[in-house]
Amino acid sequence: MKKFFPIVAFIAVALISLTMAGFAYFATQEAARIKFDATADDAxxxxxxxxxxxxxxxxSTQALFDARNGDISRGEFKAFxxxxxxxxxxxxxxxxGFLRLAKAGxxxxxxxxxLRDHGVAHQVYPATTQPWRTPIVMFEPIDPSNQASIGFDMFTEPARRAAIEKAMADDQQHASGLVQLGQGTGATQTFPGFLVFVRLNVETAPEVINASRSSTAGFLYAAFRARDLFQTALSRTPLLPVNTEIYDGQPDADNLLFRSETPPVETFGDRLLVTRKIVVAGRPWT
Incomplete structure (x- = not known):
């Protein structure tokens, strides 16, 4: 029996060492996961x-318009x-920008x-079968590349229309889904992004058929370039060692708002992967 003692002792020590190594490995992995979760939350x-x-x-822009009952000239808006x-x-x-609400016709x-505000004639376009028109009547910064957007009726485009209809119903901000900024306006270049709308209530609003819209003169909106917005947010020092994908709604290629330029390390697989959900101006993001 004694001759087997060294072998038994060796096996016991080896098992203990392997067990301790296993505990250390899993503890290290758990620590890495916790640290990664915290980094993802920071992002x-x-x-x-x-x-x-x-x-x-x-x-703040809405407060300015409210204080003036919507009576803001193009020059005042530009100065602001x-x-x-x-x-x-x-x-x-x-x-x-500002969209004017008007009945079709x-x-x-x-x-x-x-014509009065810009000194140049702009038609409301494109043609529509919708009962409402929401053409752009003011936008800043205005320059030759987006001058043609004046008069563009956002209610003719489904993603924009869905957000505007929600903004018609209350005084909250409502984000659109993923859109191509500049699309449909003749712009030479378009950018993936999104829009946020909020209605403007004034006493001189046009008469409408729905009481909930009776004081709606139009909609203020902000346009965001997705890549510029998210890169600015994530490039703040200290830089975070994470790769980020942001989707409008569910994770789907058609809903992709932003993806980090550097792809994640494939060897990590799904070990360091977390999903977070937020709501932006009433719109769910993943």
């Missing part, structure tokens, strides 16, 4: 904070926007207002 907080900052700007120094303070924001009145 989420950065994104939410950046979006909240931008949406506060839309609320210029004072914000958007390039330095609100990276990712494409711009802020009342385009001529809107076109006269556009």
């Amino acid at each position: 989420l907080n950065r994104i939410e904070s950046r979006i909240d900052l931008h949406l506060s700007l839309l609320r 926007f210029s004072a914000l120094d958007v390039d330095n303070n609100f990276a990712g924001l494409r711009g802020i 009342d385009e001529a009145a809107v076109e006269r207002d556009i």
Whole structure:
């Protein structure tokens, strides 16, 4: 029996060592997972904070219009926007605009207002079978690349229309799904992004058939370039060692708002993968 003692002792020590190594391995993996979860939460907080900052700007714009009962000239709106120094303070924001709400058939009145404010004639377009028109009548920053967007009726595009209809029903902000900014306006370049709408209530709003819309004169909106917005949020120091994908709704290729330029390390597989869900202006994101 004694001659087997060294072998038994060796096996026992080996088993204990393997057990301890296993515990150490799993403890290390669990620590890595906890640290990764915390890093993912940090990334989420950065994104939410950046979006909240931008949406506060839309609320400030709404307060300006409310204080003037919607009577804001193009020059006053331009001066307000210029004072914000958007390039330095609100990276990712494409711009802020105002949509006039009008019944289909009342385009001529809107076109006269556009001519008065811009000094250039713009038709309301494209043709529609919808009962409502929501053409862009003001937008900043305006430049030759987006001048043709004045008069574009957002109610003719399904993703935009869905968000506008929600904004018609209450005084909350409502985000659209994924859209191509500049699409349908003749822009030379389009950008993946999204829009957030909020209705503007004034005493001189046009008469409408639905009592819940009776004071709606139009909609203020903010346009966001998805890549610029999320890169700005995630590039804040210290840089986070995570790869991020953001989807409008469920994770699907057609819903992809943003993906980190550097792909994740394939050897990690799903070991370091977390999913978070948030709601942005009433719209669920993953």
